[in-house]
Amino acid sequence: MYRIQNAINGKLVSSSSDRETGVFNPATGEQIGQLPLSTDAEINEAVASAKQAQVAWGDAPPAKRARVMHRFLTLLNENIEDLAREISREQGKTHEDAIGEWTRGIEVVEFACSIPQMLKGEYSRNVGPAIDTYSARHPLGVVAGITPFNFPGMVPMWMYPMAIACGNAFVLKPSERDPSASMMAWELLRQAGLPDGILNIVHGDKSAVDCLLDHPDVKAVSFVGSTPIAQYVYERGTKAGKRVQALGGAKNHMIIMPDADMEQAANALMGAGYGAAGERCMAISVAVPVGEETADRLVAALKPKVEALKIGPSTDSAAEMGPVITKAHQEKVLDYINEGEKAGANLVVDGRGFSLQGYENGYFVGGTLFDNVTEDMSIYRDEIFGPVLSVVRKNTFAEAVDLIHGHEYANGTAIFTRDGDAARDFADRIEVGMVGINVPIPVPVAYHSFGGWKRSAFGAHGIYGPEAVHFYTRLKTVTARWPTGVKEGSVFAFPS
Ligand code: NAD
Numbered sequence: 010m011y012r013i014q015n016a017i018n019g020k021l022v023s024s025s026s027d028r029e030t031g032v033f034n035p036a037t038g039e040q041i042g043q044l045p046l047s048t049d050a051e052i053n054e055a056v057a058s059a060k061q062a063q064v065a066w067g068d069a070p071p072a073k074r075a076r077v078m079h080r081f082l083t084l085l086n087e088n089i090e091d092l093a094r095e096i097s098r099e100q101g102k103t104h105e106d107a108i109g110e111w112t113r114g115i116e117v118v119e120f121a122c123s124i125p126q127m128l129k130g131e132y133s134r135n136v137g138p139a140i141d142t143y144s145a146r147h148p149l150g151v152v153a154g155i156t157p158f159n160f161p162g163m164v165p166m167w168m169y170p171m172a173i174a175c176g177n178a179f180v181l182k183p184s185e186r187d188p189s190a191s192m193m194a195w196e197l198l199r200q201a202g203l204p205d206g207i208l209n210i211v212h213g214d215k216s217a218v219d220c221l222l223d224h225p226d227v228k229a230v231s232f233v234g235s236t237p238i239a240q241y242v243y244e245r246g247t248k249a250g251k252r253v254q255a256l257g258g259a260k261n262h263m264i265i266m267p268d269a270d271m272e273q274a275a276n277a278l279m280g281a282g283y284g285a286a287g288e289r290c291m292a293i294s295v296a297v298p299v300g301e302e303t304a305d306r307l308v309a310a311l312k313p314k315v316e317a318l319k320i321g322p323s324t325d326s327a328a329e330m331g332p333v334i335t336k337a338h339q340e341k342v343l344d345y346i347n348e349g350e351k352a353g354a355n356l357v358v359d360g361r362g363f364s365l366q367g368y369e370n371g372y373f374v375g376g377t378l379f380d381n382v383t384e385d386m387s388i389y390r391d392e393i394f395g396p397v398l399s400v401v402r403k404n405t406f407a408e409a410v411d412l413i414h415g416h417e418y419a420n421g422t423a424i425f426t427r428d429g430d431a432a433r434d435f436a437d438r439i440e441v442g443m444v445g446i447n448v449p450i451p452v453p454v455a456y457h458s459f460g461g462w463k464r465s466a467f468g469a470h471g472i473y474g475p476e477a478v479h480f481y482t483r484l485k486t487v488t489a490r491w492p493t494g495v496k497e498g499s500v501f502a503f504p505s
Pocket of ligand 1: 155156157158159160182183184213214215219233235236238239241256257259289290392394420461465
């Protein structure tokens with residue numbers, strides 16, 4: 010069994026905390042690691058080392074910082090197979106899915122390599138007699154990131170490559186469930202030549218998060234996780250005077266119009282609903298067919314596919330989906346299936362009782378499909394974060410849009426149709442942050458930015474892409490007069 014260490018000031022250090030938690034292999038239920046819940050003194054040490062290191066890093070030419078990102082990029086690509094295996098071991102997702110996760114993280118590093126271009130300021134000549142104005146983006150100093158279990162490689166990389174490229178130093182508190190992916194990436198960044206103290210990783214729980222939120226030297230916090238914690242982090246962090254972006258949970262709907270290619274729509278729903286065992290903030294968990302006939306055709310297309318889902322550990326290359334993250338989460342998902350059945354939804358495919366020979370203690374849940382789900386049911390209202398897809402039938406496009414607008418979450422959504430009018434109207438009108446048209450999981454590429462609306466995100470900035478440059482920097486505008494020899498007496502009126 011391995012012991013996870015913190016990474017502070019360029020070194021791996023063992024925590025002296027007497028509080029610890031286990032790291033488990035979700036496919037077997039076996040404890041494989043032990044993780045320290047770091048003390049406030051250790052968090053403070055990480056912030057202090059970041060503060061000291063940031064001064065020179067923030068003054069370094071952006072091209073020099075970009076070169077570290079270039080080398081990091083090469084190392085990530087060379088090591089992607091090992092990195093993916095590490096994610097699968099602690100998180101449970103299939104190898105192919107873990108490769109996809111790193112690939113999306115790597116794309117953010119590719120974008121971070123363009124930082125000299127992104128940090129270019131603005132200049133206006135002769136705004137007055139011999140007066141010029143220029144503005145430039147300065148780093149904030151020390152910034153922190155707090156990340157969830159479901160993307161242990163990619164979500165931290167939504168944050169620290171851009172923050173660091175902008176000239177900040179970063180303190181990361183990864184999920185306590187699957188910490189090793191970030192530790193491997195840290196080691197690669199060290200090999201890429203990142204100075205000591207620019208990326209620090211501290212492990213812990215609420216107490217570590219609170220320490221970062223209250224620390225006066227932490228100037229900004231990026232958070233990704235569930236909505237109640239996102240709201241808490243946003244409120245506590247902003248009260249302490251920090252910039253905070255806090256991305257939360259989701260319940261993503263996909264509308265299927267009567268003219269959609271049903272085979273294409275059903276296949277898309279399989280990947281978006283059951284991929285990663287439904288543990289994606291952009292998973293589709295609600296299918297909204299328009300019209301009874303569309304609904305009947307959709308459910309008929311989905312049923313055999315859900316029944317045929319190949320479920321297994323990441324070491325099985327044929328597996329399409331793995332286990333969920335913990336025993337407690339497995340029980341929670343099973344409880345939701347019980348509740349849905351009790352509430353009167355039609356359980357078309359029942360994932361309860363799924364068991365895999367040799368993996369009886371793994372946290373597996375079979376693919377589950379509900380039909381005739383209604384808005385009052387908990388399986389509709391709550392984010393289940395498991396392989397459970399609900400079909401909510403609506404008679405018209407307008408009713409389907411109203412359904413989406415009635416939900417508290419607004420992270421992603423999609424429409425499947427061949428009707429350009431409907432697609433454009435949907436994209437334009439729907440009050441959701443990320444929209445797919447015949448694309449079930451519309452996670453924006455790294456040179457755009459990611460972010461939901463309503464209770465799926467708190468704070469003004471999206472994550473990664475151009476929004477990250479704004480979030481991780483502050484603007485300074487200088488007005489200068491040359492030559493100084495222009496003769497002028499005292500002016501008491503407002504300068505114009
Ligand atoms: P979580 O909210 O339980 O944990 C996220 C982080 O917050 C972890 O680092 C955890 O240690 C910390 N934390 C937990 N409880 C805390 C508390 N009381 N006070 C302070 N910090 C606390 O989320 P999770 O279960 O790890 O991840 C799943 C959730 O993340 C889902 O709701 C999913 O939708 C969401 N998510 C959202 C996005 C997005 O981009 N919007 C992306 C990925 C995951």
